[in-house]
Amino acid sequence: xxxxxxxxxxxxxxxxxxxxxxxxxxxxxxxxxxxxxxxxxxxxxxxxxxxxxxxxxxxxxxxxxxxxxxxxxxxxxxxxxxxxxxxxxxxxxxxxxxxxxxxxxxxxxxxxxxxxxxxxxxxxxxxxxxxxxxxxxxxxxxxxxxxxxxxxxxxxxxxxxxxxxxxxxxxxxxxxxxxxxxxxxxxxxxxxxxxxxxxxxxxxxxxxxxxxxxxxxxxxxxxxxxxxxxxxxxxxxxxxxxxxxxxxxxxxxxxxxxxxxxxxxxxxxxxxxxxxxxxxxxxxxxxxxxxxxxxxxxxxxxxxxxxxxxxxxxxxxxxxxxxxxxxxxxxxxxxxxxxxxxxxxxxxxxxxxxxxxxxxxxxxxxxxxxxxxxxxxxxxxxxxx
Amino acid sequence: xxxxxxxxxxxxxxxxxxxxxxxxxxxxxxxxxxxxxxxxxxxxxxxxxxxxxxxxxxxxxxxxxxxxxxxxxxxxxxxxxxxxxxxxxxxxxxxxxxxxxxxxxxxxxxxxxxxxxxxxxxxxxxxxxxxxxxxxxxxxxxxxxxxxxxxxxxxxxxxxxxxxxxxxxxxxxxxxxxxxxxxxxxxxxxxxxxxx
Numbered sequence: 236x237x238x239x240x241x242x243x244x245x246x247x248x249x250x251x252x253x254x255x256x257x258x259x260x261x262x263x264x265x266x267x268x269x270x271x272x273x274x275x276x277x278x279x280x281x282x283x284x285x286x287x288x289x290x291x292x293x294x295x296x297x298x299x300x301x302x303x304x305x306x307x308x309x310x311x312x313x314x315x316x317x318x319x320x321x322x323x324x325x326x327x328x329x330x331x332x333x334x335x336x337x338x339x340x341x342x343x344x345x346x347x348x349x350x351x352x353x354x355x356x357x358x359x360x361x362x363x364x365x366x367x368x369x370x371x372x373x374x375x376x377x378x379x380x381x382x383x384x385x386x387x388x389x390x391x392x393x394x395x396x397x398x399x400x401x402x403x404x405x406x407x408x409x410x411x412x413x414x415x416x417x418x419x420x421x422x423x424x425x426x427x428x429x430x431x432x433x434x435x436x437x438x439x440x441x442x443x444x445x446x447x448x449x450x451x452x453x454x455x456x457x458x459x460x461x462x463x464x465x466x467x468x469x470x471x472x473x474x475x476x477x478x479x480x481x482x483x484x485x486x487x488x489x490x491x492x493x494x495x496x497x498x499x500x501x502x503x504x505x506x507x508x509x510x511x512x513x514x515x516x517x518x519x520x521x522x523x524x525x526x527x528x529x530x531x532x533x534x535x536x537x538x539x540x541x542x543x544x545x546x547x548x549x550x551x552x553x554x555x556x557x558x559x560x561x562x563x564x565x566x567x568x569x570x571x572x573x574x575x576x577x578x579x580x581x582x583x584x585x586x587x588x589x590x591x592x593x594x595x596x597x598x599x600x601x602x603x604x605x606x607x608x609x610x611x612x613x614x615x616x617x618x619x620x
Numbered sequence: 621x622x623x624x625x626x627x628x629x630x631x632x633x634x635x636x637x638x639x640x641x642x643x644x645x646x647x648x649x650x651x652x653x654x655x656x657x658x659x660x661x662x663x664x665x666x667x668x669x670x671x672x673x674x675x676x677x678x679x680x681x682x683x684x685x686x687x688x689x690x691x692x693x694x695x696x697x698x699x700x701x702x703x704x705x706x707x708x709x710x711x712x713x714x715x716x717x718x719x720x721x722x723x724x725x726x727x728x729x730x731x732x733x734x735x736x737x738x739x740x741x742x743x744x745x746x747x748x749x750x751x752x753x754x755x756x757x758x759x760x761x762x763x764x765x766x767x768x769x770x771x772x773x774x775x776x777x778x779x780x781x782x783x784x785x786x787x788x789x790x791x792x793x794x795x796x797x798x799x800x801x802x803x804x805x806x807x808x809x810x811x812x813x814x815x816x
C-alpha cells in the first residue's frame with residue numbers, strides 16, 4: 236500500500252466498462268447476444284490515435300495491469316513494473332489499454348455474470364470462448380475507443396497467443412506484436428497439465444458440474460489444487476530450490492501428512508489465496524482456450540504459411556529456465572516468421588524465474604522491450620511530422 | 621563506413637535476402653538495408669549488440685551459431701555473411717558448409733594470420749603475436765583458430781567451393797596493389813566471396 240503514489244506510477248485508476256449489444260458469434264458456434272468488457276487505460280491517446288498499445292493478459296491476469304484502484308491497495312496492477320510514465324511501456328508516449336478477457340471473472344462477462352435471458356448466473360452454461368473470440372472482442376473495444384491501428388500489441392504467455400492471433404486476423408490493425416514467453420500452440424505435456432488442473436476442479440464435490448455459485452458454494456479444494464499444480468509449472472526447479480530447498484517447518488520429520496517442508500506450506504498458501512480471487516469456471520475455460528489455440532492447424536500445420544499474411548514486425552522474448560513455454564516454443568514462431576520473410580527480433584533472456592519471468596522486471600528483458608518500443612514511439616513522431 | 625564493408629557492399633545485389641552471422645551491432649546489415657534495400661536478419665549472442673540492433677530496427681535473432689543453424693532451410697537466403705568471426709567458432713569448416721547450404725552465396729572476412737608482421741613476431745620473439753589488430757593474449761582470445769589467406773583458399777579447393785572473387789586489405793582495411801599481388805603476406809583482412 237503506497238503512502239504516496241510513486242512518481243513513475245500511473246496513479247489511481249478507475250476501471251471502465253464497455254457494453255456491447257452487437258451479437259458475438261463464438262468459435263464454438265454459440266452466440267453471445269450482449270456482453271461487457273472491463274478495461275483500464277493509462278496515458279493519453281494522441282490526435283491521430285496512433286500511439287495505442289494493447290496489453291493482453293495471461294491465464295490468471297485481468298484488466299488491472301498498472302497503478303492502484305485505491306490508496307489502501309496492498310499491491311499495484313500485475314504489470315506495474317513495466318507500465319508507467321518513464322517506464323518500459325512509457326505512458327508519456329503511449330496510450331495503454333488493458334482489459335479483462337471475455338469469460339473472465341474480474342468484471343467482463345463470464346461464467347459468474349448474470350445471463351440476461353435467465354436472470355441467473357451463467358456458470359456451467361457460459362459458452363466456451365477461444366483466443367480468436369477474445370481477439371474479435373478486443374477489436375470491438377478498439378473500435379469503440381477509436382483505435383484503428385495499434386502501435387503495439389503486447390502479451391506474455393497466453394497473452395502472446397492473443398498478440399499472435401491479432402497479427403494473423405487483423406494484419407492491418409497493428410504495427411508491431413510483442414510475444415513474451417509464448418508458444419504457437421500447446422504441447423501435449425501442456426495440455427496434460429491443463430487436464431489435471433481441470434480434473435482436480437471437476438472432481439471437487441463442491442463443483443456441482445460448474446453450478447457451484449447457484450448452489451452457494453465454491454470448489455476451493457479443486458481450484459486450489461489446480462493452482463498448486465500450475466504454480467509448480469510456472470516456476471523453475473532452480474527458483475523453487477533457491478527459495479525453499481529442503482527447508483523444514485520443524486526440526487525433525489513429523490511422520491505425518493501435515494507440513495514438513497516449507498514448499499508444501501507455500502503451495503498450499505498459493506492455492507488457497509488463488510481461490511479467493513479467481514473463479515473455477517473461468518479457470519477451466521481459460522485452460523481450454525489455451526488448449527484450443529493452434530493457428531497453424533487451418534493451414535496443414537504450416538505456421539509459416541499462416542504467418543505469410545502478417546504485416547507487422549515482431550519481437551519475441553523467451554526465458555532460459557521457462558519449461559512451461561520453453562525458448563524452443565518461441566523459436567518455433569521465430570523460425571516460421573523467418574521462413575516467411577517477416578521482420579522479427581528475438582531475445583533469449585537468462586533468468587532463473589521460469590515461466591513467471593515474464594512478470595518480473597528483469598533488467599535485460601526490460602532493456603530489450605524498451606529498445607523495441609522506443610523505436611516504435613520514435614516512428615510515431617516521424618510519421619506525424 | 622569501414623573499408624572492408626565498402627568492398628563487400630559492391631558485391632551485393634540490391635534486394636537480396638541476407639543472413640548476417642555474428643552481426644555485432646548490425647553496422648553492415650543496417651547499411652545494406654538502407655542502401656541496397658536488402659532484407660534479412662542478423663544473428664548475435666552479445667546482449668549489448670542485440671539491443672543496438674533492436675534499437676536501430678535491424679531484425680536480429682539471439683542464436684548461438686556453435687549450436688547449429690539447422691533452423692534455417694536449404695538455400696533460403698541469397699547471401700550468408702560473416703565478417704571477422706569465422707576464427708571464433710568451433711568448426712569453421714562445418715560452418716562454411718552450413719553457410720553454403722543456407723545461402724546461395726557467402727561472403728566471409730577474417731584476419732589473415734599469415735601477415736608478415738605476425739610471421740616476424742613469431743619468428744623473432746618466439747611468442748604468439750599480439751597486435752593492434754589482434755589485441756588478445758593466447759589465453760583470453762576469442763579467436764580459437766588461426767589461419768591464413770592461403771589456408772582458407774586451400775580449404776575451398778578441398779571442398780570444391782568456388783571462389784567467386786576475393787579482396788585483401790591492410791589494417792586500415794584499404795586495398796593496395798602490393799597487397800593484391802601477395803595477399804598471404806600483406807593482407808591483414810581477407811575477404812572471400814564463395815559459392816558452390
